[in-house]
Amino acid sequence: MIKDIAKKEKSELTFKDKILINVYDMVSVLAVAVVTIMVLFTFVFRVVFVDGGSMLPTLNHGDMLVVSAYDSQPAYGQVVIVTQPNWFDDPIVKRIIATENQVVDIDFEKGEVYVDGVLLNEPYINNLTVNKQEVDFPVTVPEGHVFVMGDNRQGSTDSRSDKIGFIREEYILGVVKYKILNQKETGGRKVSQFYSPSEWKVE
Numbered sequence: 558m559i560k561d562i563a564k565k566e567k568s569e570l571t572f573k574d575k576i577l578i579n580v581y582d583m584v585s586v587l588a589v590a591v592v593t594i595m596v597l598f599t600f601v602f603r604v605v606f607v608d609g610g611s612m613l614p615t616l617n618h619g620d621m622l623v624v625s626a627y628d629s630q631p632a633y634g635q636v637v638i639v640t641q642p643n644w645f646d647d648p649i650v651k652r653i654i655a656t657e658n659q660v661v662d663i664d665f666e667k668g669e670v671y672v673d674g675v676l677l678n679e680p681y682i683n684n685l686t687v688n689k690q691e692v693d694f695p696v697t698v699p700e701g702h703v704f705v706m707g708d709n710r711q712g713s714t715d716s717r718s719d720k721i722g723f724i725r726e727e728y729i730l731g732v733v734k735y736k737i738l739n740q741k742e743t744g745g746r747k748v749s750q751f752y753s754p755s756e757w758k759v760e
Contacts, residue, residue: 602626603731605638605648606740611707611714612636612650613683615759616733619740619747622650622759624731631656631703631726633672636759639705641728644720650733651705651715651724652681655698662695663717668710671695681760683709690718701726733759 607620615636616622624638631637635653643649655661655672662671668685670677688711698704702723707713715721735757740747 602734603638605650605730607650608647610712611709612652613709613712615652615681615708616650616736617739620736621738621740622733623735623737625734626731628732631729634760636733637703637705638730638733639724639728640730641724643722644718645714648730649715649721651707651713653703654706654716655704657698657700657702657726659704660695660697661704661716663689665689670706681708684711686710690714692717692719692722699723703729735759 603624603626605622605624607616607618607622610618622638628635631653633653633655636650637653638648638650640648654670654677659672660674662674663669663686664671665687668687670679670686686706696704702725704716705721705724706715706717716723736752736759737757738749738751740749742748
């Protein structure tokens, strides 16, 4: 039908023809937009939700996160989604503290973390790193791995524990870029609340 209408001269178009052309144009634009969004969120960005409080105060339980799959080089400070098999049998969200060949040491009495002998400045943490887990320090991060910890140091199971251990780089699903909304259970139902745009960026 649209092909037949397209063959007509502009002066020959009826009111119905014009409506059909406008509808076709809108549907075409919408279809392209949907496909573009699907491609972006399949190959460029992903949306995930936080389960638990191991990343407080940076991330809250129920936060909806936008994750980029295109940060190819792991770096200190990145908040990442990890899919490496672990004791919990679930993906985890943690912060990269050290990358391959770096030496991590923790003074559990002072709660201080050192990488290659340098004390880390960690304004993002919820509490000091005073709870020792199964791993003995200092440790050297193996090639192709990273060392991760949660910002809520006293409420996080991470690379300090043999339940998580070092993370192979290929198991990093992506880097967390933004937190858009938070979902909370209220009266037996989930309530969603959007963050202010000034709070979206995750650092």
